Amino acid sequence: MKISRRNFFILASTISASFLFGNKVEAVEGKYATLVDLTKCDGCKGESVPLCVKACRDYNANRFPNPEKPILPYWPRKTYEDWSDKRDKIDTLTPYNWIFVQKVNIQGKEIFIPRRCMHCDNPPCVRECPFGALTKQPEGNSVINDKICFGGAKCRDVCPWHIPQRQAGVGIYLQILPKYAGGGVMYKCDLCKDKIRKGEEPACVTACRSRSGKEGVFTFGIRDEIYALAYKKVREEGLFIYGDKQNGGTSTLYLSAVSFELISKALQDKKERFLMPVHVENKIISKFNPIGKIVLASGAISMIGATLAAFLSKKEKKEACEDEKD
Amino acid sequence: MKKIKRHSLIERIEHWSIAVSGIILLFTGLGCLPLYKRYYITEIPGFGWTADFYTVTLVHYVASIIFVSAVIFHIFYHGLRKEFGLLPRRGDIKNSFKVILAMIGIGKEPPSDKYLPEQRIAYVGIGLVVLTLTVTGIIKVLKNLEWIILSPQAESINTIIHTLTGFLFIFVLIFHVGVVLLFKSNWPLLKSMFTGYVDEEYAKHRHSLWYRKYKN
Numbered sequence A: 001m002k003i004s005r006r007n008f009f010i011l012a013s014t015i016s017a018s019f020l021f022g023n024k025v026e027a028v029e030g031k032y033a034t035l036v037d038l039t040k041c042d043g044c045k046g047e048s049v050p051l052c053v054k055a056c057r058d059y060n061a062n063r064f065p066n067p068e069k070p071i072l073p074y075w076p077r078k079t080y081e082d083w084s085d086k087r088d089k090i091d092t093l094t095p096y097n098w099i100f101v102q103k104v105n106i107q108g109k110e111i112f113i114p115r116r117c118m119h120c121d122n123p124p125c126v127r128e129c130p131f132g133a134l135t136k137q138p139e140g141n142s143v144i145n146d147k148i149c150f151g152g153a154k155c156r157d158v159c160p161w162h163i164p165q166r167q168a169g170v171g172i173y174l175q176i177l178p179k180y181a182g183g184g185v186m187y188k189c190d191l192c193k194d195k196i197r198k199g200e201e202p203a204c205v206t207a208c209r210s211r212s213g214k215e216g217v218f219t220f221g222i223r224d225e226i227y228a229l230a231y232k233k234v235r236e237e238g239l240f241i242y243g244d245k246q247n248g249g250t251s252t253l254y255l256s257a258v259s260f261e262l263i264s265k266a267l268q269d270k271k272e273r274f275l276m277p278v279h280v281e282n283k284i285i286s287k288f289n290p291i292g293k294i295v296l297a298s299g300a301i302s303m304i305g306a307t308l309a310a311f312l313s314k315k316e317k318k319e320a321c322e323d324e325k326d
Numbered sequence B: 001m002k003k004i005k006r007h008s009l010i011e012r013i014e015h016w017s018i019a020v021s022g023i024i025l026l027f028t029g030l031g032c033l034p035l036y037k038r039y040y041i042t043e044i045p046g047f048g049w050t051a052d053f054y055t056v057t058l059v060h061y062v063a064s065i066i067f068v069s070a071v072i073f074h075i076f077y078h079g080l081r082k083e084f085g086l087l088p089r090r091g092d093i094k095n096s097f098k099v100i101l102a103m104i105g106i107g108k109e110p111p112s113d114k115y116l117p118e119q120r121i122a123y124v125g126i127g128l129v130v131l132t133l134t135v136t137g138i139i140k141v142l143k144n145l146e147w148i149i150l151s152p153q154a155e156s157i158n159t160i161i162h163t164l165t166g167f168l169f170i171f172v173l174i175f176h177v178g179v180v181l182l183f184k185s186n187w188p189l190l191k192s193m194f195t196g197y198v199d200e201e202y203a204k205h206r207h208s209l210w211y212r213k214y215k216n
C-alpha cells in the first residue's frame, strides 16, 4: 500500500481536528440504520432463492473472489478455507454469500431470519484489525478493504456473531509470505457501500420490497428515525427488539413477535453456525476502555511528576553548588 | 577500585520499566496478530490465554500503562533538566564506525564523552520507534474510547503504522541487546544499569572526555 503525501496530510490534519473538535467531527454511530421486521418475512416461499439473497449475490457478483489454484495450506497446518467450489451455497454465510435466511420453529410457528453483518456502533472487527483493512464509514457501515486484508480472520474471531468469512488463495498475502502468514481475504456485507453513499437503498432492501403483494421486511433510513420507528412498533405492537443494545448498539434492528431468548435458544438447539445471543457485551467498551483511561491518566500524572522532579532536582543542584562556593 | 556514578536510580528505573514493559508489549502485540493459534503457541502450557484476542490485548493495555508513563517521564524529566547527552552531535556517524571497528579489534576508539557516538545514533533510532509506537498506541486507545473519531483512512493509517513499527521494534531490540551482550567492552555499562556505577579505570579509559569533566 502506498501512503501518499496527501494521505499523510489527511492523517495529520484529522488527528489535530479530532483533538480540537472532539466527537463532533463525525457522529459515532453513523448516518443510517436498517429495521428488519421478522413478522413480515416468509422466507420467500415459492422462490428458489430468497429475493434478498439473490439481489445481494447479483449486485456483488463482480466482487466475489477468484482464487488462484492450487491453494497453499496455512503452514504449519494442513488446512485452508476454500469456498470457491461452493459458490452456490445460499443457506449460510460464505465469501460468496453475504446474507442468508435462517429458519427456526418456535411453538409450531416458522420464523425466518435474514442474517448479515449487524454494522455495530463500535465494531470490534474494525477496531481490532491489525492491518487497518476494516473501516467504519460515516454511513455507519463497516467495510472490508479487500486490497489490504491479510485474511488472518481476527475480525471473525472478535465479532460476536462471527460474520466475516474467509477465502484463501486471493489477496495481498500472496505477494508477501504466502506460505507463512495470512490466509486470504475476508468477505461480508458492507451495506452496499457504493449505493448508500449515493443515497440509494441497499440491493436486498429494494428486492424484498419488490415482491408482489407484500410489505417489505426491511426499512432502511436515517438512523434516528429508524430507531424511533422500531421503538414505536415495540410499544404499539408488543414486538421484541434485537440489535439496539447488543454489542453496545448496532445499526440493524430486528423486530419479532416471539422473544429473542426463544429464538436464541432455538438456534442453539439446532446447532446453527450463526447464533443470536441475547446478551452481547462489547468487550472494547467493557474490558479495554477502563484500562485505556488508566493509560491516559498515568501518562498525564507521569508528565506532572517528571516536571516536579526536574524542578526539585535542579533546585537541589543549585543549592549544592552554592554550598560549595561558600 | 574507585567507582564513578553513571546511572541514577531514576534512570535505572526508567530503563528497566521501558525494557520489561516493552518486551511484554512486543509479545502481546504479536499476539494481537492472528499468528499464535496458527503456530500452536496457544497450545504451549501456560500460554493458553494467548488464544483469546481480548485477553492478549488486555495485557497489552496493562503493559502500556508502564511503558507510556516511563516514556513520558523520560522526555519531560531529562528535557526539563536539559540533559541532552544522548542526542547526536556532529561527527557521530564517522566516529560510530570507529567505535564499532574498535569493538571488533580494529583501530582505537576515539575519546568519548559520557555516551559513545554509536550510542547517540542508536538512541535516536530506538527513540523514534518507541515514540511512534507510543503516539500511535495512544491514538488507538483514544479511538477505542471514541474520545476521538478518526476518518476511516486516518484510522487505517494509524493502525498500519503501529503494526509496522511494532515489527521495527523487534529489530531495534535485538540490535540494542546484541550490541551490549556481544561486545565485552560494553559489559561494564550493563553492570552499571543494575548498580549505577562504573569503575574509574573504565571511565578514564573509554569516556575520557566525561571523566575529565567529572573530575573538575
Ligand code: HEM
Pocket (backbone or CB within 6 Å): A127, A128, A129, A130, A131, A295, B021, B022, B023, B025, B026, B028, B029, B030, B032, B033, B057, B060, B064, B067, B068, B133, B134, B136, B137, B138, B140, B141, B144, B159, B162, B163, B165, B166, B167, B169
Ligand atoms: C514496545 C512497544 C509496542 C509494540 C512492539 C507494539 C506492537 C503492537 C502490535 C504488533 C499490535 C497489533 C496490531 C493491532 O492489533 O493493531 C499492537 C496493537 C495495539 N497496541 Fe501496541 N505496541 C507497542 C506499544 C504500545 C503502546 C505504548 C500502546 C499504548 C499507548 C499500545 C497500544 C496498542 C493498542 C491499543 C493496540 C490495539 C489492540 C487492539 O485493540 O487490538 N501499544 N501493538
Ligand code: SF4
Pocket (backbone or CB within 6 Å): A040, A041, A042, A043, A044, A050, A051, A052, A053, A101, A112, A114, A207, A208, A209, A217, A218
Ligand atoms: S426477500 Fe424479504 S421476504 Fe424474502 S427472505 Fe429476504 S427478507 Fe424475507
Ligand code: SF4
Pocket (backbone or CB within 6 Å): A117, A118, A119, A120, A123, A124, A125, A126, A142, A158, A159, A160, A161, A162, A163, A164, A188
Ligand atoms: S456484526 Fe461483526 S462483522 Fe459486523 S460490524 Fe459487528 S463486529 Fe463487525
Ligand code: SF4
Pocket (backbone or CB within 6 Å): A055, A056, A057, A059, A060, A098, A099, A116, A188, A189, A190, A191, A192, A202, A203, A204, A205
Ligand atoms: S446490504 Fe448489500 S451487501 Fe449487505 S446483504 Fe444487503 S445486498 Fe448484500
